[in-house]
Amino acid sequence: MDAAAAAEEEDEFFGDQSCDDDFGNREAEFRDMKSLSYLDGFDSTKEEKLQEGFAAGYSQAFTDAFQTGKRLGSICATTAVCGMNQDKDGVIANQHLLHNSASTIHQFLRDEIMIGGEKRDESSYEQAVDKLQKELDKIKSDGK
Secondary structure, rough: HHHHHHHHHHHHOOOHHHHHHHHHHHHHHHHHHHHHHHHHHHHHHHHHHHHHHHHHHHHHHHHHHHHHHHHHHHHHHHHHHHHHHHOHHHHHHHHHHHHHHHHHHHHHHHHHHOOOOOOOOOOHHHHHHHHHHHHHHHHHHHHH
């Protein structure tokens, strides 16, 4: 038997060597598909959790803004009533309250939302909102 015939016989014994490449390609495709499935699931879950967090934060912020608006609106309404009743002293006193309230809200936004400034302390958002609402209540009660 010559060398060429022996090599051909050996190839037949071990099978077609080109199949190994096909098997390796399939295995690589399977790994890629598995990785893509994991990454797709990870991205999908991350998106869902992000949306849940946004919805919860938006709901809380809306409630807080509504409560703050009610406090500020009460002072504005009192000022308007004084103006309609020609009570100049009441208007002047309430304008001072409005200015103090607006300054307090501006400071809150600056400290907590960092509009035009840096956050000075690490208080939680809930603590900051409670502090804001207490300060607005104090401003209103001091004006009475």
